Amino acid sequence: MKRLAWLGIALWVFLAGCTFSVQRKAAVGATFVPPVGGEGAAVRLTPTPTPLPVLPEVAVRPTAVADCTNSLRFVADETIPDNTVVQPGEALDKRWRVKNAGTCNWDGRYRLRHIAGWAMGAPEEMALFPARAGAEVVVRIVFTAPDAPGNFFSTWQAVDPLGRPFGDPIYIQITVARPKPTATP
Numbered sequence: 001m002k003r004l005a006w007l008g009i010a011l012w013v014f015l016a017g018c019t020f021s022v023q024r025k026a027a028v029g030a031t032f033v034p035p036v037g038g039e040g041a042a043v044r045l046t047p048t049p050t051p052l053p054v055l056p057e058v059a060v061r062p063t064a065v066a067d068c069t070n071s072l073r074f075v076a077d078e079t080i081p082d083n084t085v086v087q088p089g090e091a092l093d094k095r096w097r098v099k100n101a102g103t104c105n106w107d108g109r110y111r112l113r114h115i116a117g118w119a120m121g122a123p124e125e126m127a128l129f130p131a132r133a134g135a136e137v138v139v140r141i142v143f144t145a146p147d148a149p150g151n152f153f154s155t156w157q158a159v160d161p162l163g164r165p166f167g168d169p170i171y172i173q174i175t176v177a178r179p180k181p182t183a184t185p
Contacts, residue, residue: 071102072158072167078138082173092143094172100131109161112139115169116155120144128158139170149178
């Protein structure tokens with residue numbers, strides 16, 4: 001008896017996870033045909049189909065579990081403040097302090113993606129520093145200043161494991177100085 005109950009529960013769980021259609025077949029009714037010709041005649045029943053309405057398709061799906069929320073909040077520049085003057089070709093170790101302001105923990109599937117400006121020698125996408133929800137972390141990218149003088153920026157955005165962007169973008173903004181003239185004898 002116990003085994004039969006478990007089998008019934010297992011079957012119910014299996015069917016609950018399936019998508020299925022239900023259509024009823026026509027029911028068979030009976031029609032009375034009165035005897036013809038008098039006494040002793042037999043009663044004859046003739047089946048006639050009675051159509052039943054077609055039921056809509058029923059899809060059974062599991063209830064979705066609430067997802068966490070992704071958020072990145074910029075806190076401060078740790079190195080290289082905006083508009084810092086740098087030399088052409090100089091290595092730039094840029095660090096930002098950010099907060100995981102969401103409810104999702106960032107793991108190795110979270111990325112930091114270049115979205116605007118110049119990549120300045122950095123890869124277009126890299127791993128985002130892992131961080132538990134609510135934690136502050138330092139994000140680091142090593143850039144190389146362009147060889148040409150002028151103003152340059154590079155903007156980056158966090159993306160979740162499905163590639164969806166979230167949170168505050170972070171950026172570096174620099175001024176590359178004119179090369180110093182070389183002394184001629």
